[in-house]
Amino acid sequence: MSSMVLVLIFVVLMVLHVPISVSIGLATLATMLFTVDFLPAVTTIAQRMAGGLDSFTLLAIPFFILSGQLMGRGGIARRLVEAAKVMVGTLPGGLAFVNVLSCMLFGSISGSAVATTSAIGSFMVPEMNKMGFKPSFNGALTAAASTTGMLIPPSNTLIVYAVASGGVSISALFMGGYVPGILLGLSLMIVCAYYARRMDMPRGERIPVRVALQKLTEALPSLLLILIVIGGILGGIFTATEAGAIAVVYALVLSLVVYREIDLKQLPEIFLKSVEVTAVVMLLIATSTALAWILAYENIPQTISQSLLALSDNPFVIFLIMNLVLLVVGAFLDMTPAVLIFTPIFLPVAVQLGMSPLHFGIMLVMNLSIGLCTPPVGSVLFIGCTVAKTSITAISRYLVPMFIAMFFVLMATTYIPVLSEGLPRLFDLIE
Template structure:
């Protein structure tokens, strides 16, 4: 392996284990490695230029809009109405509360585009409710965390926008549509585990709501669900771009939360705007630092070296794609999704395409793979949020997470080896050939 790659990896993981913020880890590791090739001052200037260039993208403007719309939705009463809608639809099935938890996370994740927001908003209500009906706090936390990751696949999804940029211009609209079937498959697989778990542990079944009450709950949630049709329908129809869709999502969320539901007053908006700015700044710093690292990798021809290694390793696509998945699972357990996508997409995408995988399918595979990392120790941010909401510890949640990990991995294998799961809908809407 090239000495630059060794220095980069060693310095990065040393900083990471010293609990240095991920963006600083990436930036400093890149600087240390680049100094091996050029002097300190031009190295700093080069990294600064690459960071600025990395965030100089019109498509990235969508991210602050979707972050803000997600914050507004989380505080605007939308989560509560989605939970009530899910309860009306499937609450009386075996493991009903767990199923409601999964469906609510899917719906909220699809609207907000944030796994952490879904975990916090849905978990703060559903985990105590599940505990009240005899479910363990650990199982409730495990279900919430794993289900919240579906929001990374079901659009609008910030990470799919980032992948579109990292891959060199894959259609955001095609990626958004491609995420639906895999995201729904993950949700259904988690629901199956929840039902079997509830039957095995003899958890009580929630009484069916009267038809009139159920219809009222569903109707009350329709304005929230309509946002998905506005955003995705507008993008697919070519009415507006993903960035413009983000702005429309903010306006719609404001009208719904402030004007219709009246869950947010105007005095709370400055705090929400400030929180959105803070989150956006963190994301953009990570993107900038990751862009600089990606440039260094390209400058030292490391992606080409790794691609050639994989191509000589085996001619069997089943083995090579499995190895890529296993590497990404390990990566996802230590590194946040954004830098992982920006750094490893240029490395593994050429290999995957060499074995016949399209950029669309590969993008969904990568996002689903790294979503498992969001609920995997030691770094899994969603797992820690869920533990905090459930007031439980990490080591207690791992046991109920195991069957959920297994079904998520099973869906990952389907997405990896069955292109139709990712490509059928984009092809149906004419977004890919």
Template structure:
């Protein structure tokens, strides 16, 4: 690794430690590294060109569209419909309310594409309800935080789109389909933890509802769930691309939120559009800055250097994958998912491919891994939102989070070392 590569890495982490916004950390460190070998004007011009080039992708249009769709769903009364549906279906099982929490967060997270939105929308209702039934407030909050991360893996997921861009053009359709089984696996393991906790503490089950009422609750939630069918079905059927699916999702969410559920008034649309623009601008700035950094990393052969360093530790693929997962878990605890995916995909994907891992398999593994960081201190955004909604503190959440962390780690290991979990559906549908 040349001196400029060391400068890039050192300045990046120094600025990060000083709490400088991540986009500026990336951009400033990249320019600083280039100044080692060329003058100021050519360096800044090259970085600007790479940043603009990083945004020159039709697939990126899907991000602001799915962000807006998620905001509309979040304000459109979807959360309540999904909670009532989950309660009708599984509320009578051991640990019924906790299971309902997991299922509701999974469904809402996949529809909205936001773990933070799922934590806020579902947690504000489920945490008080669980506490009324005798559940510990901290455990209820921990369940909400952990379950909300499943929406990052189950499509439509913005982070999977970002990974597709960072990986150099992996099929978004294949990634979307690949996320289903790992997401269901993670939700199932979290439910098992909840059931054991409930039986150990003797929590009562919820009364079973009459079949007619169950059918009514499920039917009321169908319009919300249809969004997933429309998006994935349209993409797989070749009716529209992932980007066009984002536009369809916005239109459908708008119809659902305004005239159908009547939860969003016309005068409330402008703030939602502005919020979607704000979130999209942050994400796209990260993508553009990371494009310049990725080029610089490649120019300095840093991915190859790291690959050779890992291979000197061991030639055993199991050991190398465990090391990569450990690094990503530590990264996820200190860095948000989007910059982590943009920065570390170009570094670790070539190593994974040299071990025989497909880009689809690695992408799902990486997103699942970094999802753990969303509910991990010190930077986990979901953890902070959960504490706010649950009116508790992070230090009180650590103990109840431990068995949930364990369940998430088990899911990660299964996804890492059993490729079929990620690749079965894409292969079955001819996407790989």
């Protein structure tokens, strides 16, 4: 009965467009009121919310959010686009490949699919329009490609999963996300190649060698952020949280001193925006932690686990069901609460069937990343439509082949553990 109340209230509040963090909190409170009085229920929820945020690991999130804001405003996107043009711009349909590669590079640096869609889209979509690419295709491609950065570190979502799973190494997750994230980008490039041939897309202009070297050199300091963060974590020089602080300092120096596209007067606005984003994320984490606790209190994860295992004892079937459920969830629920809610539900089942927590985390984040550009609630989908000045209906026809390609990569990641575990094992991050 309590589980039905939880789901019903949450769905009703979501339909009424109540903010998702508030919806989660109210649904959790209503469920607790079935078993305890009002004051103890409120006290317990407050304690669980506070406990959910009492984590040194979570301090990495505001740091990476701030570094992403600085990178987004500091001219990084434009330089990465120019570097991508040098690498893949001369292929048939070159600007489409440039779009995907730019989203992969900027997404890995900023750690935000929303920021990637907005930043890269503002450069690439108008330029693709001028070259004769269809605006609806441009919007669909930008929205889909922006999700690849959620797997390529540093990724805030992987940090959230590390906390929710209760101990998976952030370093291992960061390394585990590289191959699946790159494969996701390559799958979209295959779709671009298909459309380039079918729609006779134009090649990009050839760039002289001297100009190409100059553009690559200008983008190199931005790309060094990834090397500094990952190299420092793998080398044991600093933790993921300390890496976030270093990323902020590096982004400040890069934006203020090297590229000089941000001045001191703009910093208060950037800090305020970072605080706003951090507050939203942290409130989601707090309320989702309380919800995860009430789910455990009501034995809902165990019930769902037993139901799944009763359907079949074949891991192939169970993992497919998990993915299908998560694909539907990702179309309606933001990544952070989805990770916090479904990790305690599905992780025990996955482990029981032989999937490692690291492998499950990469599968989970990839699945929910696809949901970011899935109708009806995908956040980057709406931004892609806004940037391309088109409608969801118009871009949906181009999204279908992209979804199919991304789904194949998701299935490969699910059933081929070495894609997620190969690099972490190579660096002795897991046994």
